[in-house]
Amino acid sequence: MNGYRQLNSSCVIAAGDRVDLLAARCAACGYFIFPALTCCPRCAHTHFTAxxxxxxxxxxxxxxxxxxxxxxxxxxxxxxxxxxxxxRVFGHLAIDEGDVAIGMPLELNVRSSAAGRFEYAFTARCVTAPQGEGA
Ligand SMILES: [Zn+2]
Known part of the structure; x- marks a missing residue:
């Protein structure tokens, strides 16, 4: 369990220690696509911004x-x-099966792996309630 999904370098933007997944945003309707495609699945437009x-x-x-x-x-x-x-993005969940639940908050983790490749997975994100004043 806890596997990461492998990617090649065309799917990421790496700057220093930070690695982000690269998506395409349709210039016509604003729809996000990951991984990038050559045609928007919502409106069939073919121009995108990174x-x-x-x-x-x-x-x-x-x-x-x-x-x-x-x-x-x-x-x-x-x-x-x-x-x-x-x-909505597909990915591996680096979470134990007993801890997973629909609707749970997740964090995207992207990292470099061997031989110039990259990998990503979603992990559980701790969300703490704001603390009241004077508590
Ligand atoms: Zn579009």
Missing amino acids: ATLPRHGTLYSYTTVHIGPAGAKVPYLAGYVDLDSEM
Whole structure:
């Protein structure tokens, strides 16, 4: 469990220690697409601007993968995450199965891996309630 999804360098923007996932934003309708495509699935426009994905979201749905691609360590969790900018992204969940719940707050983690490649996964995000004054 706790696997990260592998990416090549065309899907990220790396600056120093920070690595962000690279999305495309449709110039006509503003729809975010990750990974980038050559045609907008919402309006069929073909012009895009580069955008980085937000780091926070909530879990929309998930499944446990028991049979994965060659070399994958199974089982692992994968799911769709609603990010803060009206987009839903597929990714691996680096969360223990007993701790996962629909609607839970998640954080996107992107990091470099071996041989110039990158990987990403969503992890649980701690959300603390604001503390009252004078407590
Ligand atoms: Zn569009």
